[in-house]
Amino acid sequence: MYINPIVIFFASIFTSNIVLTNFLGMCSYLAISRDLKSSWGLGQAVIFVMTITTILNYLVYKYILVPAELEYLRYIVFIIVVAAFVQLLEMVLERFMPGLYYTLGIFLPLITVNCAILGVALFMVIREYTFIQSLAYGAGGGIGWALAIVALAGIREKVDETKIPKGLQGPGFALIVTGIMAMAFIGLSGIANIQ
């Protein structure tokens, strides 16, 4: 069944949000969500990297791994491609777009090992997406991740002013909030479904 790329794009933001339905990319999601500004910075970086690496991985998979019948090596190859791309991106930004480098630069190394990035590439393979579908899925996945972390950061900034039992402070509380957010997003599941 061919799913319209536009449907994939919106579904991966709202109903199949990579954080809220798959719980991927949790480490940086929990660590950098203390204030809105840096979470938005990281969110932008993820949108950018996820879109481009999904495309790259699609090309590598389709034109190198499948013809050589090496599909089972995709885990290793995808991770290498993501790592190399992030490195390259850092250098290009530093040289040609210093402004952007200063906003995104410090977050880029964090993304290299973000499992949401790898997760999206792997789902793309499992769901047998075409090029356009992969593009939509990568961009939507990135935007969805950014949306989730910015929403969590907003909530955490508000909650910081109230008293939370000691054992729940920090990640504990963030995970509870994430769970409630995930349930809230179920309410949108009528829009589109790709899983």
Add this chain to the structure above:
Amino acid sequence: MSVLITTSIITAIGVFLAALLTLAERFLLDYGICKITINGDKIYQVRGGNHLLGSLQEQDIFIPSACGGRGSCGLCKVKVLEGGGPLLPTETPYLTKEEIENHTRLACQVKVRNDIEILIPEELFSIREYEAKVVNFKDLTYDIKLISLQLKGDETIDFVAGQYVQLKIPVYGNIKEEVYRAYSIASPESNKKQIDLIIRRVPKGIATTYIFDYLKKGDTIFFNGPYGDFYLRDSQREIIYIAGGSGLAPIKSMLHKMIEEGIDRKATFFFGCVSGRDLYFVEEMKSFEEKLPNFKFIPALSNPNPEDNWLGETGLITEVVDRHISSDGDYEAYLCGSPGMINASIKVLRSKGIPEELIFYDKF
């Protein structure tokens, strides 16, 4: 056969990406030779792409830094007039609003990518690296040593009494990285050939373990400096010195200065120790009292042992200070010791009506 193909494809992908990155690094991160203009008149040529702190160090200009460029101490502040790029999120926690407005940056975070123009205090030019020989090693107490370093060749060092130097601890034993640690100079500033440092053993400390267990008389050691704005201010106020442990060092240097320059201000030195075995340099202080008629040395033990036969002051140094100084005097205070001792002492001094700007301290 298929094993070979698999391996070669994986290798090919890896090699391709590695080559791409190496090429990119070669061409993208090569900033060529950049010019650093300091204070408008001194121009240095450096290879671009490194941090300002390191680039300046290569030119033998040492900006004070306690963390060695990790961006965690906030000491390496310089004014960058041009070419520093925008302020980084890693710098903002260490800068005040005023500093941001007058273009202050952290030298360890700013990268030299193009010609850059900076302002640094003129006295930093006298900060250099020195090579010295350990000529004397003396136990002052069970855990405090005095080491004397004689500069090699005909080198001399100009410093102001109260300043400190950073000793370079080389790689030794299990320690794989050079570290720098700051120690105050205890000797008179008139002696430009030799400096004395007073060092207290820190259990398992990287630097003190080296100094206590590895360093020998006759060894060569490197240090850079002098640093710091902890020095005697020119005024007529009565001086209060407060120190604990090895914090005696800069104050000893200041007392030498008072003798040499005939500064006859009223001065009291409160020296806090736990018990008799921590006391040292008592004889020297007695001789200072003879040479400086207005100087008084008050050692205090917080927990004297019976065998000390202690007749002097007892109690925490803050209690002793509290007993000895009045609330209506015109004082100026110099403190050197652990952060705990300094913070507690500042509280007492403030309660005696001494304004904050007249309390100078060196925390370590």
